[in-house]
Amino acid sequence: MAMRTSRSPIRVLVIGGGIGGLCLAHGLRQAGVDVEVYERDESADGRRQGYRLRISPQGEAGLRACLPDRLEELLSATANVRDDSGLVAYDENLVEQWAPSFEDPRAGLPDKIDAVDRVTLRRILLTGLDGAVRFGKNFQRLEQRPDGRVTAYFEDGTEATGDVLVAADGTNSRVRAQLRPEDSPQDLGIRTIFSRIPRAEAIAAGLPEALQDRFSYVIGTDGHHLGLMPMLFRERPRQAAARLFPQADLVDSDDYYMSVFNVHQEDLGLSDEEFFALGGEELCALVVERTKGWHPDLREIFAFAQPETTFAVPLRATRPVRPWEAGPVVPLGDAVHAMPPSGGVGANTAIRDAQLLGGLLAAVDRGERELGEATAQYQRAMVEYATEGVEMSLRIAQWSIKKANG
Ligand SMILES: Cc1cc2nc3c(=O)[nH]c(=O)nc-3n(C[C@H](O)[C@H](O)[C@H](O)COP(=O)(O)OP(=O)(O)OC[C@H]3O[C@@H](n4cnc5c(N)ncnc54)[C@H](O)[C@@H]3O)c2cc1C
Numbered sequence: 001m002a003m004r005t006s007r008s009p010i011r012v013l014v015i016g017g018g019i020g021g022l023c024l025a026h027g028l029r030q031a032g033v034d035v036e037v038y039e040r041d042e043s044a045d046g047r048r049q050g051y052r053l054r055i056s057p058q059g060e061a062g063l064r065a066c067l068p069d070r071l072e073e074l075l076s077a078t079a080n081v082r083d084d085s086g087l088v089a090y091d092e093n094l095v096e097q098w099a100p101s102f103e104d105p106r107a108g109l110p111d112k113i114d115a116v117d118r119v120t121l122r123r124i125l126l127t128g129l130d131g132a133v134r135f136g137k138n139f140q141r142l143e144q145r146p147d148g149r150v151t152a153y154f155e156d157g158t159e160a161t162g163d164v165l166v167a168a169d170g171t172n173s174r175v176r177a178q179l180r181p182e183d184s185p186q187d188l189g190i191r192t193i194f195s196r197i198p199r200a201e202a203i204a205a206g207l208p209e210a211l212q213d214r215f216s217y218v219i220g221t222d223g224h225h226l227g228l229m230p231m232l233f234r235e236r237p238r239q240a241a242a243r244l245f246p247q248a249d250l251v252d253s254d255d256y257y258m259s260v261f262n263v264h265q266e267d268l269g270l271s272d273e274e275f276f277a278l279g280g281e282e283l284c285a286l287v288v289e290r291t292k293g294w295h296p297d298l299r300e301i302f303a304f305a306q307p308e309t310t311f312a313v314p315l316r317a318t319r320p321v322r323p324w325e326a327g328p329v330v331p332l333g334d335a336v337h338a339m340p341p342s343g344g345v346g347a348n349t350a351i352r353d354a355q356l357l358g359g360l361l362a363a364v365d366r367g368e369r370e371l372g373e374a375t376a377q378y379q380r381a382m383v384e385y386a387t388e389g390v391e392m393s394l395r396i397a398q399w400s401i402k403k404a405n406g
Contacts, residue, residue, distance in 0.1 A: 009034060010365050013152055013162035015139045015175055017041070020333030020350030021168030022125035025132055027066040027358030033365045036160065037129070038137035038152065040169075044126050044249065050341065051196050051309070052080070052231040052258040053118050057105060059348030060113045062355040068128060070245050075124050077240040078250070080115035081232045083107050087215040092294040094208070097219065115229075117253055120237045127248040139174050142329065150328050164361060164371065165329045168350075171316060173335035180324060180331075185316035185338035189265045190397065191275060192341070193283050196309035197301060199230060199255040205304065208297050218298060223267060224290050227260040228301070259305060260341070261287045265314075272314070280307030315340040317394060321386045323379035330375045332357060337386035343393030349386050356381060 012028055014021045017039030028035040055063070064072050086101035106112035126133060138155040142165060145151060150165040167175035171185055203212060210216075211228060218226040235243075237250035268275055278286065284305050291299050321337045324330070333350030360374040 010163040010361065010371070011161075012036070012164045012166060012361060013038065013150070013160055014166045014168050015152060016167070016169035016173075016333075016335070017126070017133050017135075018168060018170055018333065018350070019121065019125065019347045020354050021166065022122070022129070022133075023063065023066040023351050023354035024166060024168065024332065024358050025129055026068065026071070026125065027354055028361060029129065029132065030066070030068060031358065031362035031365065033362055035132060036162075037133045038139060038154065038160065039133060039135050040138040042136050044123055050194050050258060051118055051256065052115055052229050053121060053347050054115050054229075054344035055079075055113050056345060056348040059345075059351045060106070062348070062351035063113065065355050066351070066358060067124075071124055071127060071248075074127075074240055074244045074248060074250075075116065075121065076111040076113050077235045077244060078117065078120050078124075078237045079113040079234055080230075081234040082213055082230065083114075087217055088210070089217045089219055092218060092220040092222070092291070092298070094218075094295040094297060096210075115231060117231055117233070117237070120250060120253070123237075123250050124248060127245065139169060141178055142175065144328065148328060163328060164375075166357070167329065167331045167335045168333050169335055171334040171338045173331070175329065176331065176335050179329060180322075183318060183322060183336070185318045188315040188317060188340060188394075188397065190315040190340070191263050191265055191268065191312055192315060193261040193263070193287055193310065193312045195259045195261075195284065195287075195302075195305040197228075197257040197259055197304045198306070199232070199257055201304045202257065202301055205300060206297070207301060211297070211301075218294070220291070220294065222290075222293070223264060225260075225262040226287075226291070226298070227258075229258045229260070231256050231258065257301075259301070261290075262315075263290065276312060278312065280310035283307075283310045283312055315342075315397065317390055319390060319394075321383050321390060323376075323383050326372050326376040326379070328371065328375075330357065330378065332382075336382070337390055339390045339393040340397045341393075342397035343389065345389045345393060349389045352385065353378075353382055 012035040014037040017037045025035050025037050089098040140153045143151045151161045153159045216228045232255045238252045241248040241250040318338045332353040339346050357378045363369040364371050364374050
């Protein structure tokens with residue numbers, strides 16, 4: 001197959017307008033590269049993927065590198081205000097067990113971005129791309145053409161052709177299903193229930209001070225785990241947008257906790273079909289029922305969980321992370337390295353991919369690099385750091401995996 005070596009500008013098709021795909025699009029736009037993002041959702045609202053996202057120093061550097069200055073400022077203005085460099089682990093009687101703290105060079109910095117609200121992040125990432133994002137484009141399949149280019153076909157009968165196609169379509173990637181079906185992520189046997197708990201209500205109802213502003217983790221002797229992560233906005237999203245970027249379509253949110261409840265599939269007493277059919281009310285009831293022997297202060301928090309924001313996901317991981325064929329189809333983010341949220345690095349790794357791949361594609365666009373060699377360099381580096389991310393996330397989740405695997 002012909003490989004591109006010319007000095008003319010390239011056209012990049014990005015399948016998937018999630019965190020990684022949109023970061024890449026911003027980086028490429030800033031470098032003057034022709035890029036289009038094809039997203040299956042009909043609008044910016046997206047799907048259920050949790051609420052609060054931890055941003056590592058590496059992820060913060062990647063976001064700052066990809067985003068134009070005004071969006072970077074807007075993201076920082078709406079980021080989490082508290083320091084996020086430690087957690088406190090309790091048993092189910094609320095007896096403190098362990099309080100590790102992590103080195104975070106950003107601690108105390110007034111503009112740090114160490115956690116963000118996912119909806120706010122996605123809306124910021126969708127700002128300023130001026131028509132480069134096509135919603136309602138559900139990727140179906142691709143064809144690699146004899147001239148080295150790639151054509152993507154969408155369910156609405158349309159198609160698009162580019163020099164590079166980036167598979168940024170997440171854990172259930174259809175691009176991967178077509179080209180690398182053997183690389184599907186493995187089910188880790190853990191089911192996680194995510195919820196959003198308004199902070200003001202929980203505090204007014206007597207949430208103990210120790211749990212109010214810290215990342216708290218409860219390790220029950222019954223094998224169930226509950227995490228409580230506060231999201232305290234530095235500034236309300238709409239107010240920050242009005243001040244910094246009025247065209248940004250941000251929606252307001254009050255401070256909240258994201259709660260995460262882990263349960264082994266084998267302990268559920270329900271098949272996956274039954275479990276994933278449960279609605280928000282039923283999932284909240286399941287958590288309340290499973291924690292009925294826990295300290296009352298812990299159980300009462302759940303009275304404020306919003307059923308409409310409660311959903312369940314299976315934990316999955318890609319093992320091993322492997323490079324795809326060198327060529328014009330390049331994977332990015334969860335499509336190539338899914339990992340459990342336990343490590344808080346999945347999005348950060350997708351952002352790192354976007355930063356690295358964006359820089360290399362910009363060099364190809366300027367005629368300084370050959371496409372196949374640039375994408376191979378990206379994949380070599382990506383496989384190495386993504387493997388570390390997957391393994392680290394699995395180590396943190398090890399308690400569950402050991403149990404699930406007997
Ligand atoms: C509940 C939860 C909490 C998490 N918390 C953290 C955290 O704190 N920190 C962290 O770093 N990571 C976290 N993660 C992981 C993080 O969300 C992912 O790693 C990250 O979103 C991956 O980005 P991505 O761009 O690869 O995929 P996604 O963000 O999933 O984006 C994929 C996009 O592709 C689109 N798409 C899918 N199929 C098609 C198709 N056929 N055609 C067109 N478009 C398509 C989807 O609609 C979506 O918009 C968490 C994950 C979950 C589920």
